[in-house]
Amino acid sequence: MLSLEQINMLVLSAELGSFSACARKLGKVQSAVSHGINNLEIDLGVELFDRTSRSPKLTPEGERLLRSAKALLAQSHEFEKIAESITRHEEGALTIAVDDALLTPYLSTILALFAQAFPHVEIDLISLASPDIIATVADGNVDIGVMFSEVEANKQVDFCYVGSVDFVAVCHADFPLAALRRLSESDLMPYRQIAVRGQQKRESQVLISMTPNAWWCSSNYSVLALVKQQIGWAYLPLSLVQPFVHTGLLQKIDVTFDHKPWSVPVDLVCKKGALRGPAHQWLFDALKNAFSAER
Amino acid sequence: MLSLEQINMLVLSAELGSFSACARKLGKVQSAVSHGINNLEIDLGVELFDRTSRSPKLTPEGERLLRSAKALLAQSHEFEKIAESITRHEEGALTIAVDDALLTPYLSTILALFAQAFPHVEIDLISLASPDIIATVADGNVDIGVMFSEVEANKQVDFCYVGSVDFVAVCHADFPLAALRRLSESDLMPYRQIAVRGQQKRESQVLISMTPNAWWCSSNYSVLALVKQQIGWAYLPLSLVQPFVHTGLLQKIDVTFDHKPWSVPVDLVCKKGALRGPAHQWLFDALKNAFSAER
């Protein structure tokens, strides 16, 4: 079985054009490299270097093998890096769940930075409705959740307030509600509300529907799609509907009551007592700072 | 520097779930594997196997490293395969030049088979006008050429007849020539011919133009494009123009003389005296048989 030490000698000697220089760089004696290359040539049955001149030059065959040798070395360095990552107690993978309405460009920026800081930690990014996120975090299936706050504080989960997102009531421009002004809660009742509810059929308690005939989606984007089809009205993040309000496709509903929170708090959630490795810590802090900076 | 032998032990032991089984497979004694794994663990600073039970089971850390270890082994096998390919005197790369009108599906089929037979030989496939192919083959820049035969036999190049391709004179359906019947050579003279000529400005001698005002292209597809634009008429391979004749966009020209070859021979060309490795030989034979079978 071939030795990586010899492969390294091949690559270094080829780059430096000298066995002696290679030996110096490896902290060995010249004859060690000479022997190493020679043995490699014997093992492979291929003459790698042309020694007729003073400085050994790769043969065409050696050239052909060099590319593969470099890839092999790179792979072995990768392997060692992963081992180092493990000894630093970095997690092998982090699973984060984000409410789809919070999948902002900020998040991708942070993930890009994370990839640089922890190149050997994988990320599972799953998109869930806020009501589902607490459950998956509590179950331990998700390490960090980014979600709209629930009033009922789950005892198994730690919350960390990081900011808030403005919600507005919107409907299609041709929807009956669009024409009306200064509406009260009871005015909305006759019309179907589209709201978010998780797969466990638990609706959010901050944006709870008061209409008797509601439809439910598991993502804000689905809600948006139904609103565009004039199936009903909905509370949606301002940033999500802004572009369509601008083009006139959707319209904000002019509601006068304000006992509903228009600014919905966003929390970072983690399983209570979960041991946090460096990657977890880093990502948690980065998310916290990013959302604070965003407003 | 880590040893591939130990990496192999890691992978085999993980797959077999047993150090002893791994040792048997490697033709070593059990203690060798035990030591090998142990040393690897010490080098990496990572506990790879959980030995509490009878059969060692990978730890989560070991699991994480296993994937990378397998990739590393695969890479090293690849390296050795290339070395074997070299000792079999297989060429590192073959350059083949094909007249663009001969780039048929048959060719891709052959190349797919070639890739299976010689996975470590690279292919440079370049598309040239037939008049240019002889020159590049003679220069040694191209190993095998597939082209329409030239009358003048180049002394530096070996020819091998493999079949023929039918050419027809065509023009756009609205081109003046389209309406005429039973034309003679002199009838074509007033109209511009579009013909193929290599970058060295040498036209093919089998499809030489007799019109005084010709335009030249370096590929049959370019010729076709100009004919479609009613810029002139041209001799083109029947298979190339057939679809457009069928839709009525182009029309065959009804010429009565037949001293021009309508069926143009196709030759495989190689540099005379060039040493042919196994890959060259294989590809040459495959091309020869394919073109013979095609008609």
Add this chain to the structure above:
DNA sequence: GCTAGACTATCAATAATTATGATATTTAAA
């Protein structure tokens, strides 16, 4: 054309690593 410096191959001796065989201990199944 010659010399100094630097390069490589080779060799024998030595150091280091790796493999072996025997043994004790543990484990899972009969």
Add this chain to the structure above:
DNA sequence: TTTAAATATCATAATTATTGATAGTCTAGC
């Protein structure tokens, strides 16, 4: 409980790699 098979450990043997010295060769500079 017993048995068969697995693993860890250890001293020893075998193999492999490293070293230092030497001789031959090439190139640049004078």
